[in-house]
Amino acid sequence: MNHRTRAVLPLDRIAAVILDMDGVITDTASVHAAAWKRAFDEFLLDLSRSGGPRFRPFDLAEDYRRHVDGRARSDGVRAFLASRGLALPETAPPDRPGTITVSALGDRKDRYFRDYVDRYGVTAYPGTVRLVRRLRERGVATAVVSASRNCAAVLRAARVSDLFDARVDGVDAARLELPGKPHPALFLEAARRLGVSPDDAVVVEDSLAGVEAGRRGGFALVVGVDRAHQRAELRARGAHVVVADLAELELAGAEVSP
Numbered sequence: 001m002n003h004r005t006r007a008v009l010p011l012d013r014i015a016a017v018i019l020d021m022d023g024v025i026t027d028t029a030s031v032h033a034a035a036w037k038r039a040f041d042e043f044l045l046d047l048s049r050s051g052g053p054r055f056r057p058f059d060l061a062e063d064y065r066r067h068v069d070g071r072a073r074s075d076g077v078r079a080f081l082a083s084r085g086l087a088l089p090e091t092a093p094p095d096r097p098g099t100i101t102v103s104a105l106g107d108r109k110d111r112y113f114r115d116y117v118d119r120y121g122v123t124a125y126p127g128t129v130r131l132v133r134r135l136r137e138r139g140v141a142t143a144v145v146s147a148s149r150n151c152a153a154v155l156r157a158a159r160v161s162d163l164f165d166a167r168v169d170g171v172d173a174a175r176l177e178l179p180g181k182p183h184p185a186l187f188l189e190a191a192r193r194l195g196v197s198p199d200d201a202v203v204v205e206d207s208l209a210g211v212e213a214g215r216r217g218g219f220a221l222v223v224g225v226d227r228a229h230q231r232a233e234l235r236a237r238g239a240h241v242v243v244a245d246l247a248e249l250e251l252a253g254a255e256v257s258p
């Protein structure tokens, strides 16, 4: 049976396409997942050795996509720990300066992430690069939105920085105090920077939190990219269509300008 989705972008009705980065533009969702696993497993193992709950490792697939994927770094720490009934202080108490905090655990994960990127490099998905080039040829504006504070460096490493008219990332989110996904603030900021209304724009996302953000933001079309066998959940969280890769998206309704 053919499970391919026929997904069409109606170019006569859209002015912009806003794409998430990790897992949509670059193959870095699995790199984040591996870095999270290393940081969380170290923490959970230490905890169990010092009399805490029995060690149950971070699940690379399930824990990542449910609690961490698409969320800002500290939000990911809090959400995963909460799923295990755990919490860490935001700042170390003055009498115990060595106490591990939310940001210290996030920073540890970030060191692992950067180390993996330096060692193994980053690749952009060819189907995404082709789609973005074709959109730009047809006068559609493009933006990248990411919860990641490493967004600019990852785009550079994948050599795709110049494919986008605007970027809203984790650095902007912190500076502008924008709430993270599933709140739609990052996508709405990207639409604002492109000068388009959400109902003229498309959001492309692979994470459950990101799809929900696109839908809550009132975007014309939310395209889910299923890289983690979660087609039904992407649909349930608000994706209008789900594709396995952006090579499946067809463009309709606007000619290439002469």
Ligand SMILES: O=P(O)(O)OC[C@H]1O[C@@H](O)[C@H](O)[C@@H](O)[C@@H]1O
Pocket: 022, 029, 032, 033, 068, 069, 070, 071, 072, 073, 076, 110, 113, 146, 147, 148, 149, 150, 151, 170, 207
């Ligand atoms: O820690 P960073 O690089 O700022 O990234 C924050 C988050 O960015 C998201 O894009 C990823 O899906 C998450 O896994 C990641 O944790």
